[in-house]
Amino acid sequence: MRIIICGFGTVAQSFAKLLVSRSDDLYAKYGIMPRIVGVFDTKGGITESPGLDLNKLVEIKKKYGTVRNYGKSKKPLSGLEIINNTDADVLIETTASNYKDAEPGMSHIIAAMKRGMHVISVNKGPLALAFPSLMELATYNHVLLRFSGTVGGGTPILDYAKNSLRGEQITSFAGILNGTTNYILTNMARGMSFAAALKDAKSKGYVEADESLDLDGFDAAAKLVILANWIMGMKVTMPDIKRTGIRKVTSEDVKKAAKNNAAIKLIASCNKELIVSPREIPIDDPLCVNGTLNAISFTSEHSGTQTIIGRGAGGTETASAILRDLLDIRKEILRD
Secondary structure, X not given: OEEEEEOOOHHHHHHHHHXXXXXXXXXXXXXXOOXXXXXXXXXXXXXXXXXXXXXXXXXXXXXXXXXHHHOOOOOOOOHHHHHHHOOOOEEEEOOOOOOOOOOOHHHHHHHHHHOOOEEEEOOHHHHHHHHHHHHHHHHHOOOOEEOHHHOOOXXXXXXXXXXXXXXXXXXXXXXXXXXXXXXXXXXXHOOOOHHHHHHHHHHOOOOOOOOHHHHOOHHHHHHHHHHHHHHHOOOOXXXXXXXXXXXXXXXXXXXXXHHOOEEEEEEEEEEOEEEEEEEEEEOOOOOOOOOOEEEEEEEEOOOEEEEEEEEOOOHHHHHHHHHHHHHHHHHHHHHX
């Protein structure tokens, strides 16, 4: 399988390392030999039809801060140039999520689909703003769009709801979908002020460069859109979410919740309405997890409520989700 990677940050580099470490295993178990034929970042890109040396690619990125220095090309290739002029089977979109216009990820995904490439996205922006139309475009172009790394990182939340609960009617769900805000609220419950908890989260690298994505609930809302569309069959986008972040949660609010034997968590829920907001959750509720953990409870018609808990983010975890999607695409291709 010939692959183009959009963006070469932590997740994409982790994916490259994963392919190197598992190359023999992937061929032996699945008959798959992934070749990265094109990669680009904000400063330029590189293409090689026989496939790029992934170890060298990671070293060059580390040394120069861009993959552009991998080859001798004087002209910095843009993402769209590589997508439109390189023969590939799959595009992996890992550029930063943008909830204003979803660019550049949106253009990358659309261009790839129009060229007949399957797409794996861990970029939530395009899905949050245009999930229904992107799925229609994938169907129209007879390609697959997969995105299991957008919700839960390496924890297979989307797969679990879609496949493990197959045959069940999920009637509602609610969850902690942002590990950063959960970490901040956990520390506030342990006595820290909001400002101190935020500073601590930043020092550990948990907070997005644009902190409003975490603090104002944009990240959780984007994940809620993806879940509602994929699992509940809705046709919704970001403006359909009622969203409140955690900036106004005070130490007094946290203490009051503790007196009620509860904790304040940023909850994304789908039950008639789509809402992201801080709420009191009983301490003994399976959903009441601490630190950077994510948790989501699915309530179905016959089997009641089931909760899945796991780490929500991280380069290696998200890279493993990309690999799951790649194997899923391979399986679907062979089925056809």
